[in-house]
Amino acid sequence: MSNEAVVMKNVCKDFKVLNRHEGLKGSIRDLFSRDYKTVSAVKDVTLTVDKGEIIGYLGPNGAGKSTTIKMMTGVLEPTSGEILVNGRTPYKNRTENCEHIGVVFGQRSQLWWSLPLIESFKLLRDLYMVEQKDYEEMIELYRSLVDIEPILHKPVRQMSLGQRTLSDILAAFLHNPDIVFLDEPTIGLDVSMKSKIRELILGLNKEKNTTVILTTHDMGDVDALCKRIVIIDEGTKIYDNDIEHLKNYFGSYRTLKLKHADDSWEEMLIDEKTTDVMDVILEKQKQQKIKDVKILEISTEEVIRKIYEGGAK
Ligand SMILES: Nc1ncnc2c1ncn2[C@@H]1O[C@H](COP(=O)(O)OP(=O)(O)OP(=O)(O)O)[C@@H](O)[C@H]1O
């Protein structure tokens, strides 16, 4: 058995979209002219993900993250290049591929709306032909990782967003897939639910060695879950390595936090190689009273912001 969960080789995805013209005249023109342009959503992405890894697939809005996930799950066919997920070409072996993957798109539930969660679980068990013993083991594992009692007998439509997301994640892991795709799983959730969901994902990954591919704009997710991150920008892969490696690259950066007289905190990023932190503090002190000072290591949030701002260089 190979150790690779996902192999992408020079994958591209183009969309043909209608060039829209403004105004009523433009709309009528659009009806008759077939003036298309090509949007390259994913450009020449090569990527290998090993079994059991949790990777953060990051990038600014419109970078091509969801498009990549859709190709990995077989929803979209690449324009060119090759993808193998668990050794299968996703769009060619859609049914077979689905048996071995789990998918959660944040804010879009895949569950039966009016059914209590436990009934959805039983349907999924039968659909995926999960053996009763394995099913029960999985439910036990869920119980050990998160308090599922309050949601188990609730119809999905009566759940809060957080409970629904939790349910969706549990449902995605139920047939013990080799790989689970999570597209923005913590979007819109409060801090405590976010942390519950992160613990659940970590626990499932650890117990079942499930490969997890995660897209998120929440750097808390990245800090809690991902050792390795892949960053894409305008469809092109610009970074692929451990998050630690990236932080070391920005190792001379510090976050300087200054507390003003009104107790508000001002934050700035300083490169110690070029700027003396003490000079900055003294300069600020001249302008206004500083009550407190904190100097912190660069956070994941700031590292990622710097990369995004730098563009695909
Ligand atoms: N079905 C489609 N038809 C045409 N263009 C599309 C389609 N799907 C995505 N695109 C375009 O492809 C690009 C990448 O979109 P994608 O949804 O993959 O971005 P993303 O990285 O997931 O962004 P976000 O962080 O906002 O979710 C965007 O320019 C988008 O407009």
Ligand SMILES: [Mg+2]
């Ligand atoms: Mg997206």
